[in-house]
Amino acid sequence: MSAAQMVRAGELLSRIVLDNPKLTQNEATKTLWDFYESAKSPNLNGFPNSIYINEYLQALNEETERALKLQISAQEAMDNVVKKMQPVADKAKNKRSMERQNESILPFLNLRIGGVGDGYR
Numbered sequence: 001m002s003a004a005q006m007v008r009a010g011e012l013l014s015r016i017v018l019d020n021p022k023l024t025q026n027e028a029t030k031t032l033w034d035f036y037e038s039a040k041s042p043n044l045n046g047f048p049n050s051i052y053i054n055e056y057l058q059a060l061n062e063e064t065e066r067a068l069k070l071q072i073s074a075q076e077a078m079d080n081v082v083k084k085m086q087p088v089a090d091k092a093k094n095k096r097s098m099e100r101q102n103e104s105i106l107p108f109l110n111l112r113i114g115g116v117g118d119g120y121r
Helices: 003-018 027-039 053-068 074-114
Strands: none
Touching: 003 027, 053 074
């Protein structure tokens, strides 16, 4: 099976599961009905791989646990995750931006300084 076929099969399976009346008509899962509809969107993607994903998942896990124990509201939990992780995400974004700038400058520097065989490097 090709990668494209696997993606299509996964999309079909998720639509079948998310349309299952045991989920979509079950009063016990009523709070998730909007999520089920959103999860069927073709625009829904997984988490991008990032250098801080483990830290993010840890913060998300800790705050979700606090919300499930009714120590804080779900909104407070998510706000806490944002407070913890936004500075980390911003720092990673800035670092990547600097790396991209360096990548675009390096070929120019290499050509100007040592790219013509003049012995300067």
